[in-house]
Amino acid sequence: MTDFQLYAANDRAPVPARAATIFDVARRAGVSTKTVSRVLNNEGRVAEDTLARVRAAVADLDYRPNPNARSLAGRRSYLIGLFYDNPSSNYMADIKGGAIRRCQEKGYHLLTEPCEADDPNLPRLMVSVATRFRLDGLILTPPLVDRQDVLDAVAAANVPLVRIAPRTDPERTAHVCMDDQAAARLAAEHLADLGHHRLGMILGHPDHGAAMLRQRGFQQAAADRGLTLLPHHIVPGDFSFASGFAAAERLLSLPDRPTAIFAGNDDMAAATVAAANKHGLQVPRDLSVVGFDDSPIAQVIWPPLTTIRQPTMAMAAAAVDLLIGDGESEPVRQLDFELMVRQSTGPLPG
Amino acid sequence: MTDFQLYAANDRAPVPARAATIFDVARRAGVSTKTVSRVLNNEGRVAEDTLARVRAAVADLDYRPNPNARSLAGRRSYLIGLFYDNPSSNYMADIKGGAIRRCQEKGYHLLTEPCEADDPNLPRLMVSVATRFRLDGLILTPPLVDRQDVLDAVAAANVPLVRIAPRTDPERTAHVCMDDQAAARLAAEHLADLGHHRLGMILGHPDHGAAMLRQRGFQQAAADRGLTLLPHHIVPGDFSFASGFAAAERLLSLPDRPTAIFAGNDDMAAATVAAANKHGLQVPRDLSVVGFDDSPIAQVIWPPLTTIRQPTMAMAAAAVDLLIGDGESEPVRQLDFELMVRQSTGPLPG
DNA sequence: TCCGGATTGGACAACGTTGTCAGATGCGGC
DNA sequence: GCCGCATCTGACAACGTTGTCCAATCCGGA
Numbered sequence: 142m143t144d145f146q147l148y149a150a151n152d153r154a155p156v157p158a159r160a161a162t163i164f165d166v167a168r169r170a171g172v173s174t175k176t177v178s179r180v181l182n183n184e185g186r187v188a189e190d191t192l193a194r195v196r197a198a199v200a201d202l203d204y205r206p207n208p209n210a211r212s213l214a215g216r217r218s219y220l221i222g223l224f225y226d227n228p229s230s231n232y233m234a235d236i237k238g239g240a241i242r243r244c245q246e247k248g249y250h251l252l253t254e255p256c257e258a259d260d261p262n263l264p265r266l267m268v269s270v271a272t273r274f275r276l277d278g279l280i281l282t283p284p285l286v287d288r289q290d291v292l293d294a295v296a297a298a299n300v301p302l303v304r305i306a307p308r309t310d311p312e313r314t315a316h317v318c319m320d321d322q323a324a325a326r327l328a329a330e331h332l333a334d335l336g337h338h339r340l341g342m343i344l345g346h347p348d349h350g351a352a353m354l355r356q357r358g359f360q361q362a363a364a365d366r367g368l369t370l371l372p373h374h375i376v377p378g379d380f381s382f383a384s385g386f387a388a389a390e391r392l393l394s395l396p397d398r399p400t401a402i403f404a405g406n407d408d409m410a411a412a413t414v415a416a417a418n419k420h421g422l423q424v425p426r427d428l429s430v431v432g433f434d435d436s437p438i439a440q441v442i443w444p445p446l447t448t449i450r451q452p453t454m455a456m457a458a459a460a461v462d463l464l465i466g467d468g469e470s471e472p473v474r475q476l477d478f479e480l481m482v483r484q485s486t487g488p489l490p491g
Numbered sequence: 492m493t494d495f496q497l498y499a500a501n502d503r504a505p506v507p508a509r510a511a512t513i514f515d516v517a518r519r520a521g522v523s524t525k526t527v528s529r530v531l532n533n534e535g536r537v538a539e540d541t542l543a544r545v546r547a548a549v550a551d552l553d554y555r556p557n558p559n560a561r562s563l564a565g566r567r568s569y570l571i572g573l574f575y576d577n578p579s580s581n582y583m584a585d586i587k588g589g590a591i592r593r594c595q596e597k598g599y600h601l602l603t604e605p606c607e608a609d610d611p612n613l614p615r616l617m618v619s620v621a622t623r624f625r626l627d628g629l630i631l632t633p634p635l636v637d638r639q640d641v642l643d644a645v646a647a648a649n650v651p652l653v654r655i656a657p658r659t660d661p662e663r664t665a666h667v668c669m670d671d672q673a674a675a676r677l678a679a680e681h682l683a684d685l686g687h688h689r690l691g692m693i694l695g696h697p698d699h700g701a702a703m704l705r706q707r708g709f710q711q712a713a714a715d716r717g718l719t720l721l722p723h724h725i726v727p728g729d730f731s732f733a734s735g736f737a738a739a740e741r742l743l744s745l746p747d748r749p750t751a752i753f754a755g756n757d758d759m760a761a762a763t764v765a766a767a768n769k770h771g772l773q774v775p776r777d778l779s780v781v782g783f784d785d786s787p788i789a790q791v792i793w794p795p796l797t798t799i800r801q802p803t804m805a806m807a808a809a810a811v812d813l814l815i816g817d818g819e820s821e822p823v824r825q826l827d828f829e830l831m832v833r834q835s836t837g838p839l840p841g
Numbered sequence: 842t843c844c845g846g847a848t849t850g851g852a853c854a855a856c857g858t859t860g861t862c863a864g865a866t867g868c869g870g871c
Numbered sequence: 872g873c874c875g876c877a878t879c880t881g882a883c884a885a886c887g888t889t890g891t892c893c894a895a896t897c898c899g900g901a
Binding site: 160203205207208209210212213218230231233234237238241242245250251252253255265269272273274275382408411412414415416418419437438440441442443444 | 510553555557558559560562563568580581583584587588591592595600601602603605615619622623624625732758761762764765766768769787788790791792793794
Binding site: 512513514524525528529531532556557558559560561562563564565566567 | 856857858859860
């Protein structure tokens with residue numbers, strides 16, 4: 142420990158060969174390691190001047206605690222796990238981005254673990270990773286949020302969990318959501334306002350609760366406004382571009398094809414625009430398209446998509462907050478959506 | 492330790508309240524903890540039957556070592572750091588995906604850290620995270636790969652590093668690359684084969700070495716084939732969709748506009764297609780477009796992009812391999828590219 | 842002056858693994 | 872039968888932090 146090299150907190154300081162430990166800080170501040178620990182963890186019960194001295198020593202040494210030792214000794218790992226099996230890379234990129242950013246702000250890190258949604262061993266795997274790493278919490282996204290066995294196992298292991306998911310079932314865990322149904326209603330009303338009355342819809346993956354809510358909202362609004370929504374104008378999809386393309390081709394080949402289509406997400410909406418291009422139809426002149434999510438793809442095609450902006454990054458950040466905040470706040474957080482009117486929708490011609 | 496609950500390795504076994512430790516395994520196998528450690532880390536020098544006994548105990552208890560304790564005590568963390576500041580979420584998603592997958596296969600984990608490419612404190616930050624977490628290695632992507640101060644600091648701290656980057660400078664670190672120049676040449680030749688002779692190009696971000704190589708390759712091939720590549724048909728971009736859109740609008744407004752455009756990446760190629768749509772031009776009838784990367788966006792627009800397939804996921808996986816393999820293999824890995832001919836290119840009409 | 846309680850500080854044992862180093866064992870050769 | 876050497880095994884001390892628990896100090900009131 143004698144070869145430890147002090148270095149001042151300026152930019153020209155050499156990078157130390159060995160990182161400072163809590164002992165170095167304690168020595169420099171003239172206190173015990175435990176007192177340093179108290180300061181670091183805001184345990185309170187430390188006198189003003191001691192506190193200042195320790196803080197100064199930490200700054201001088203550019204000390205940061207070793208996370209491994211910390212989580213080995215303590216109860217927390219400052220690590221949050223994000224398990225997912227969602228094929229939409231745009232959606233997941235936003236989720237990860239939002240979560241990572243908030244974690245960084247709070248001094249946490251994010252462990253992202255892709256997995257298989259139909260793996261029967263998933264509950265064991267998740268609990269194993271959680272206990273092994275002493276994860277401070279788990280974030281789940283669709284479609285994992287609906288696996289009962291996973292929820293049971295995680296609850297039994299006493300690992301805090303937040304689901305990013307529509308509020309479909311009795312609230313057995315904390316979760317972050319938005320009102321998918323109201324959002325879909327808003328989308329339908331936008332089309333109605335533009336004068337469209339023959340609407341089509343491409344559904345999302347039936348395993349995702351959100352898919353059903355969006356369908357319900359859209360149908361409600363159509364009914365309220367007296368619009369026709371023929372059964373064969375509601376076609377299945379699974380949130381993927383390919384499924385959307387196929388569905389759109391079906392709709393656009395119909396003799397009585399709809400003049401406006403609401404797709405369950407942006408990938409399928411983009412596919413609808415692509416299919417329209419292929420069929421020689423101009424968007425929005427010949428066909429209006431509304432998407433859902435406002436994922437990056439919405440603005441990376443022509444025309445840019447009119448879509449429901451889902452605050453994905455904010456939702457992920459809120460999930461982190463729920464996990465870190467000591468459960469004192471409301472365990473359900475509903476965030477606002479917004480209709481982004483761009484150029485894929487227009488008035489019904491004629 | 493008396494309340495530890497044994498459980499067999501079948502699916503009905505209850506999830507244990509406390510995870511098994513190396514002591515439990517040692518006790519069950521009738522050996523010391525050190526011997527268990529030897530088996531786990533393949534240190535060799537363990538008798539056949541002892542090995543089998545330990546392996547059986549590990550399996551029975553579903554034992555997995557605590558990663559925190561492991562990296563606290565040992566030299567390795569089984570953790571690889573990926574620092575990045577790349578605005579292309581598609582590219583980064585592939586990088587992360589490829590790296591995570593390979594890490595999982597090898598029992599490692601990936602710590603992803605977004606950062607600011609122009610943060611003067613970056614070298615210190617990276618070294619700090621690396622030493623603190625005892626990272627087994629670092630992966631860098633453009634444009635971070637070109638920061639000399641970062642490379643210096645990392646080298647001084649003795650942290651293994653792999654760059655995913657074109658081979659622009661003397662090989663001071665291991666790296667994974669592809670031949671950007673040859674790939675760009677291939678793209679130009681494809682356009683020449685289709686009969687185009689008035690070509691345009693949208694350049695990538697000048698800070699990325701790859702941008703220059705792609706330009707050079709494209710120009711070489713054009714010269715070799717005797718094609719015209721007018722100076723004002725080469726316009727700047729920065730790899731973003733927005734920059735590509737602006738560049739494409741400039742090119743398409745020209746009275747002598749090119750009949751084919753090579754964009755520095757897929758985002759800008761997609762923007763070119765979008766701009767063409769906006770201008771009432773049909774792709775590929777009125778304009779051929781070639782991209783670079785074969786990122787997801789290439790197949791999510793209409794028409795799907797002809798592009799150079801860059802094996803991004805494989806490159807990330809190779810980077811992980813280089814880091815984990817004990818430096819025995821060649822520290823430079825060049826992977827193959829491929830021209831994906833889709834429907835954004837076609838013969839020159841007339 | 843002394844006492845009780847609140848506040849602050851510190852010694853020491855976890856936490857679960859690997860590194861070090863010495864000890865035990867087995868085997869072939871003389 | 873003994874020695875030397877290679878092979879295998881284990882006791883014990885790190886690793887860097889937090890938790891537990893007790894000691895010291897300070898304050899106001901009796």
